[in-house]
Amino acid sequence: MQTRTQLRNSAGGEPARTARPGRDSYDDIEPLLAELAAVAISDPRRKALREDVIRRCLPLAEHIARRFAGRGETFDDLLQIARLGLLQAVDRFDPGYGATFLAFAIPTIMGEVRRHFRDHTWAVRVPRRVKEIQQLLGPVTEAMTHRLRRAPTAREIAAELQVELEEVTQALVARNAYQTTPIDAVTENENGNAAISRNEALGADDPEYRHVEDYLAVRPLIAELPEREQRVLVLRFFEFRTQNEIAEQLGVSQMQVSRMLCRTLDTLCEQALRD
Structure with a gap:
């Protein structure tokens, strides 16, 4: 069986102390829990006895809640969740099992807080x-x-x-x-001077992206063209040569170059739209 010191260490340090020097409010709480377990549910003494047990163990819930502070949830919310776990620990603890209350309560409370983070804080x-x-x-x-x-x-x-x-x-x-950041959250600019919202810092749509998409769509289609037709496209649209200059390089007439361009562009357009 673990010692009381080991159980405190398992919770991430020594639980919070009360005003009484050298004694936790939940030290030697097991006899009171045994008395609570022996009292019938219908007994009017049970409510006051249960409240006394919970009141003495509240520092344990506060200590565990502080362990989870700084993770995006307010301390008050964490404290409420930890106290809910404490209530479950008090109601479920079996004095006849042989373990100390801390050995049962610490994982019960911590488990309740962790489930809260897992299920409700995304x-x-x-x-x-x-x-x-x-x-x-x-x-x-x-x-x-x-x-x-x-x-x-x-x-x-x-x-x-x-x-x-x-x-x-x-x-x-x-x-x-x-966690997400609101798009209208105020932040500083690169110079650290004026405060602006993130929405104001977002860039606008770049119309040139459409040309990139078109290029990526027709690039494999151009690669499948005959070498001569590829050469005509490069001279016309990448080197910006006139039809007459292209005709001189290829040794054909300007009319042939015009027809070749029209035919090639029609083919590329048809294939791109079909794909």
């Missing part, structure tokens, strides 16, 4: 399996970094957790979905 919908793996990334990465003396790779983390590499990759990407 900015966008993320699969539950990905959320569960994402919660493991921090502790595992920290432990492996200490052991390896370098940051672990995604493949090494997957092996450590005994999960698929794809699941770890999805969990790493999912971190970006945990």
Whole structure:
């Protein structure tokens, strides 16, 4: 059985003390819990006894709530969730099992807070399996970094957790979905002078992107043209030669160049639209 000191360490440090020096309000709480378990639900003494147990254990819920502070949730919300976990621990604890109340209450309360983060604090919908793996990334990465003396790779983390590499990759990407920033949030410009919103800093649509899309669409089609027709297109649209200059280079008439261009462009247009 774990000692009281070990149980406190498992919660991330010594639980909060009350005003009584050298004694926690939930030290030796087990006899009171045993008395509570022995009282019938219909007994009028049960309510007052249960409230006394909960009141003495409130510092434990506060201590655990502070451990999770600074992760995007207000402390008051975390405290309410931790106290809910404390209520569950008090109601579910079995004095006859042999374990101390702290051994049961600490994981119960921490589990309730972690479930809150997993289910209610994501900015966008993320699969539950990905959320569960994402919660493991921090502790595992920290432990492996200490052991390896370098940051672990995604493949090494997957092996450590005994999960698929794809699941770890999805969990790493999912971190970006945990919190979002409003588009109208005020920020500073590059010089740090005027405060502007992110919406004002967004760029406008670039009409030239349409030409890039057209180029990518016809490039493979041009590669399939006969060499002579490719040469005519390069001279006309990349080197900006006139039809007469092209005709002189190829040794044909200007009319032949005009017909070749029309025929080639019609073919490319038809193929591009069909594809």
